[in-house]
Amino acid sequence: MTLLRLEQVTRTVLPPDQPALTILDGVDLAVEEGDRISIVGRSGSGKSTLLNILGLLDLPTSGVLEFQDRAVRSYSSGERDRIRGQHIGFVFQQFNLLQGRTALENVATPLLYATGRSFWRRRAIAAEMLEQVGLAHRLDSLPERLSGGEQQRVAIARALVRGPRLILADEPTGALDLDTGQSVMAVVEEVATRTGAALIVITHDPTIAATARTRYRLDRGVLSSAETGAEAA
Numbered sequence: 001m002t003l004l005r006l007e008q009v010t011r012t013v014l015p016p017d018q019p020a021l022t023i024l025d026g027v028d029l030a031v032e033e034g035d036r037i038s039i040v041g042r043s044g045s046g047k048s049t050l051l052n053i054l055g056l057l058d059l060p061t062s063g064v065l066e067f068q069d070r071a072v073r074s075y076s077s078g079e080r081d082r083i084r085g086q087h088i089g090f091v092f093q094q095f096n097l098l099q100g101r102t103a104l105e106n107v108a109t110p111l112l113y114a115t116g117r118s119f120w121r122r123r124a125i126a127a128e129m130l131e132q133v134g135l136a137h138r139l140d141s142l143p144e145r146l147s148g149g150e151q152q153r154v155a156i157a158r159a160l161v162r163g164p165r166l167i168l169a170d171e172p173t174g175a176l177d178l179d180t181g182q183s184v185m186a187v188v189e190e191v192a193t194r195t196g197a198a199l200i201v202i203t204h205d206p207t208i209a210a211t212a213r214t215r216y217r218l219d220r221g222v223l224s225s226a227e228t229g230a231e232a233a
């Protein structure tokens, strides 16, 4: 099933006393179940703006945006929040963990919003998720006691604990050294593969981008294939 479809998506803003600014310009993108997509772009190319649209946080100014074959515009903002919580997992450069809460509590938090699960069931699911990212021995650790790589693994476990169909990773390795970044990416890929989720990685790092099956470049709001003639042949 096509998870997300963008057709001729534009996003325009009207800064005060200035002409309209086109941040995204005619973006076409289809995301299927299990896809591995990377989007590279320089600072200011429109990556965050696109991410907000892919994550149903913002709507396009014009063009088509569909989630599972239904126009996102036809959902109320409450429905969009529900779809996002249930089907989309976000991984950011800043891990955004709750300080003073253990790794287990951090990962269990999104399950509070999913109905019908007891306290102990939520803890069991969170513990299993932390085990999947290699942190079975860190369940009761506070984020401030964990290394950067471990914190990002906790953030990944938290993003994936509700079994999203789509994982949106925004510079997921930006705060990590090369080796740690690569092992963290391997964990995301592994969990995505196990759960059949689609993964979109937005990055300025060409080595991270290169590992995706489908590669795009974003340049001044225009999205194009990043596969060169030689690679695509």
Ligand SMILES: Nc1ncnc2c1ncn2[C@@H]1O[C@H](COP(=O)(O)OP(=O)(O)OP(=O)(O)O)[C@@H](O)[C@H]1O
Pocket (backbone or CB within 6 Å): 013, 014, 015, 021, 023, 041, 042, 043, 044, 045, 046, 047, 048, 049, 050
């Ligand atoms: N609300 C706004 N009003 C005016 N300009 C904006 C607005 N939102 C974004 N922009 C401009 O649009 C361009 C793209 O912004 P965006 O944040 O999407 O880029 P980015 O690729 O994520 O950059 P970075 O990698 O530095 O975070 C930038 O030049 C930014 O200044």
